[in-house]
Amino acid sequence: MDPYFRLHVFCCTNERPENHPRGSCAAKGSVKLRNYLKVRAKELGLGDVRINSAGCLDRCEHGPVMVIYPEGVWYTYTSVEDIEAILSEHIQHGRPVERLRIQALGIQAP
């Protein structure tokens, strides 16, 4: 069976109190960046890609984080430029953006 979405993107938008020791993706700007990604994906006409918000993805130390399925590629991102790179490289052309990837043990060495 073909997947329902070619790519399914989940951006953590979890919010914690400001002084929480784990921090939170929302406190690091994830909501604005997720909204930007959603608008841009629509502008680009990417109808087979779904951009979702998600609760805590439990990788808070790398936040803001997103995961793209079915590949299961994880990203950390902090700017509109990062989102544009993920969009144009990974989402449009299937080439993971290595500099932003999170591996099992942390951000991949360059």
Add this chain to the structure above:
Amino acid sequence: MDPYFRLHVFCCTNERPENHPRGSCAAKGSVKLRNYLKVRAKELGLGDVRINSAGCLDRCEHGPVMVIYPEGVWYTYTSVEDIEAILSEHIQHGRPVERLRIQALGIQAP
């Protein structure tokens, strides 16, 4: 690379106003059932499985819905019994629960 979670489960908990024509998963009890799933997964010690909430997954007509990655298997569920079936069959033993699956065009014929 191994996936970060063996299974990553996303339950829609989107909420819309009561009279919205598309309805919403939250209005159909998804939050309670998602919380039940999360508690039960923890009780069963399923440390390699992540149960997440998600925003609207855009399959509202089948709600409440969940999707399990990396397989990309979609479910509709309405009761604790449905959740228990997905847990014991799919999540613990890798056998999709055909009676609850949503296919591209709707619920699979029995």
